[in-house]
Amino acid sequence: MPEPALPGAAHAGDDTVSRSAGHLPQVGEVLVVCAHPDDESFGLGAVLGALSDQGTTARVLCFTHGEASTLGETGRSLGEVRADELAGAAAVLGVEEVTLLGYADGHLDEVPLDELAQKVEEASGSAEILLVFDEGGITGHPDHCAATAAALLAARRRRLPVLAWAVPEQVASTLNAEHGTSFLGRRDDEVDLVVAADRHRQRQAITCHASQSVDNPVLWRRLELSGATESLRWLLPPPGVEETTAHTADSPGFDGRA
Numbered sequence: 274m275p276e277p278a279l280p281g282a283a284h285a286g287d288d289t290v291s292r293s294a295g296h297l298p299q300v301g302e303v304l305v306v307c308a309h310p311d312d313e314s315f316g317l318g319a320v321l322g323a324l325s326d327q328g329t330t331a332r333v334l335c336f337t338h339g340e341a342s343t344l345g346e347t348g349r350s351l352g353e354v355r356a357d358e359l360a361g362a363a364a365v366l367g368v369e370e371v372t373l374l375g376y377a378d379g380h381l382d383e384v385p386l387d388e389l390a391q392k393v394e395e396a397s398g399s400a401e402i403l404l405v406f407d408e409g410g411i412t413g414h415p416d417h418c419a420a421t422a423a424a425l426l427a428a429r430r431r432r433l434p435v436l437a438w439a440v441p442e443q444v445a446s447t448l449n450a451e452h453g454t455s456f457l458g459r460r461d462d463e464v465d466l467v468v469a470a471d472r473h474r475q476r477q478a479i480t481c482h483a484s485q486s487v488d489n490p491v492l493w494r495r496l497e498l499s500g501a502t503e504s505l506r507w508l509l510p511p512p513g514v515e516e517t518t519a520h521t522a523d524s525p526g527f528d529g530r531a
């Protein structure tokens with residue numbers, strides 16, 4: 274198994290050059306663990322596109338069909354619509370395989386964590402890293418928190434590193450002020466890696482999730498504010514990489530949408 278490349282850690286005090294010089298881990302295979310169809314695109318799409326570009330194989334484990342969304346209701350079952358949307362987005366992002374489970378959307382935190390972690394272990398295959406949403410679920414969404422917690426438990430058992438996508442503090446505070454959302458932002462010293470984002474591929478993938486993206490001004494504003502980079506944190510670092518200083522398991526308890 275190739276050793277994950279050491280990231281160019283971006284902590285407070287680093288200059289702009291080193292912050293922009295972060296590189297994604299050079300690994301053969303990544304497993305994304307997420308709660309809803311669209312998390313892989315709305316949240317992780319820019320990172321997944323960049324991983325695909327560097328030749329890393331990505332697979333996605335998604336726990337729910339996202340049927341509880343208040344967006345995109347049509348005559349057809351929303352769970353079916355969103356399963357199809359996920360398949361389309363995964364193809365755009367170069368994802369090799371999607372495992373879509375049937376847990377109830379909005380109730381993932383009621384499932385025993387051990388059971389969810391078991392699903393992650395079963396799906397992990399030859400993945401060298403798990404890629405997840407930040408602790409705190411980005412928006413405090415309990416499903417997001419449960420998915421990340423399950424990935425962490427499975428990763429501890431399998432001795433796998435866990436890399437999390439995070440929202441910079443400035444982006445979060447602007448969104449929260451403008452839209453009344455509850456994004457949990459991260460300070461520079463809580464971020465390990467700032468990497469180039471493949472927004473073009475991400476936007477194409479988002480388009481596949483038409484039921485969730487057409488009437489979603491917060492999403493488009495977040496992408497605009499995030500610019501050309503994404504921020505990542507090691508929740509479980511690979512050997513030789515220090516953990517970030519501040520890991521909070523706090524959950525604001527807001528049932529918002531990322």
Ligand SMILES: [Zn+2]
Pocket residue numbers: 308309311312414417531
């Ligand atoms: Zn979600």
